[in-house]
Each structure stands twice: as structure tokens, then as C-alpha cells.
Amino acid sequence: MLTADPEKRRSGGNRALRIALLTVHILGFSILLGGHWFNVPREALLPWLYCTVFSGAGLLGLELRTGFDWVLQLGGSMVLAKLVVLGLTPLFWEQRLALLLVVMVIGSIGSHMPGALRHFPLFHVRKRSIRPVGGAR
Numbered sequence: 179m180l181t182a183d184p185e186k187r188r189s190g191g192n193r194a195l196r197i198a199l200l201t202v203h204i205l206g207f208s209i210l211l212g213g214h215w216f217n218v219p220r221e222a223l224l225p226w227l228y229c230t231v232f233s234g235a236g237l238l239g240l241e242l243r244t245g246f247d248w249v250l251q252l253g254g255s256m257v258l259a260k261l262v263v264l265g266l267t268p269l270f271w272e273q274r275l276a277l278l279l280v281v282m283v284i285g286s287i288g289s290h291m292p293g294a295l296r297h298f299p300l301f302h303v304r305k306r307s308i309r310p311v312g313g314a315r
Contacts, residue, residue, distance in 0.1 A: 192240060195240065196237065199236045199237050199240070200233075200237060202233040203229075203230060203233035203234055203237060205229070206227075206229030206230035206233060207226075207230045207281075207282070207285075209223075209226040210223055210226040210227055210230055210278070211275075211278050211279070211282060213226065214274055214275050214278060215275060238257065241257075247299075247303075250299055250300055251297050251298060251300065252288075252291075252295055252296060252297070252298045252300055253288055253291075253295075253297065255300055256284055256285075256287070256288035259284055260281045260284050260285055260288075263277055263280050263281050263284070264277070264281055
């Protein structure tokens with residue numbers, strides 16, 4: 179069911195899937211961050227990177243499935259900010275630990291802020307009605 183209501187989006191099977199993906203995502207990112215913290219070789223961290231990326235893509239897909247208005251809300255914008263910071267990691271490899279810590283802070287704040295803030299619209303988009311060509315005005 180497609181709905182803009184965040185509570186209805188997370189009901190039933192969607193809620194269970196979201197919890198499972200979020201658990202895998204937090205586990206994967208925790209091991210990835212800890213591995214970089216303790217200088218674990220890159221090759222040993224690749225499975226955890228994939229785990230984090232694929233579970234994050236699944237979470238993103240669940241949010242976008244109901245509409246793209248989520249991207250214009252504070253919570254969605256914070257996820258996009260995390261992706262930008264993550265995208266900087268290969269370019270600034272020596273600073274990867276600091277960048278990953280920034281990602282963790284953004285994620286922690288974003289997921290624990292009140293729902294009213296998380297769903298706060300940063301940009302208001304006017305929805306236009308579509309009129310048939312030659313239709314009445």
C-alpha cells in the first residue's frame with residue numbers, strides 16, 4: 179500500500195523487513211567502523227562493506243517505495259548527507275576514520291530525533307493538478 183503516512187508505511191511486513199534490514203545495517207557498519215578503528219586489512223572488511231551497502235540500499239528502497247517526498251524531509255536529507263560523506267571516503271582515504279565517525283553521528287542523530295523533526299519538510303513542493311489537453315479550466 180502506498181501512503182505518505184509514516185506510521186502506516188511501517189506496519190505489517192514492511193515494519194518487520196525494516197527492523198531486519200536496520201539490524202543488519204547497524205551490525206555491518208559497526209564491524210566496518212571498528213575494523214578501520216583497529217586497522218584491520220581492507221580485504222577483511224569488504225564483506226562488511228557489502229553488508230552495509232546492500233542493507234542501506236534496502237532501507238532506502240523501503241522509504242522511496244512510498245514516494246520521493248521523504249528525500250525533501252529532514253530525515254531523508256540526513257541520509258543523503260551520509261551518502262555524500264561516504265562518497266568522500268575513497269577520495270580522502272587517510273581521513274576515513276573521521277569520515278566514518280561523522281556518518282555514525284549523522285545516522286544516530288537522524289534516527290533518534292523526534293518524528294516531527296525527522297518528517298519536517300525542508301522544501302515545500304507544490305503539487306500541480308494535471309489537466310487534459312483542451313480541457314476546461
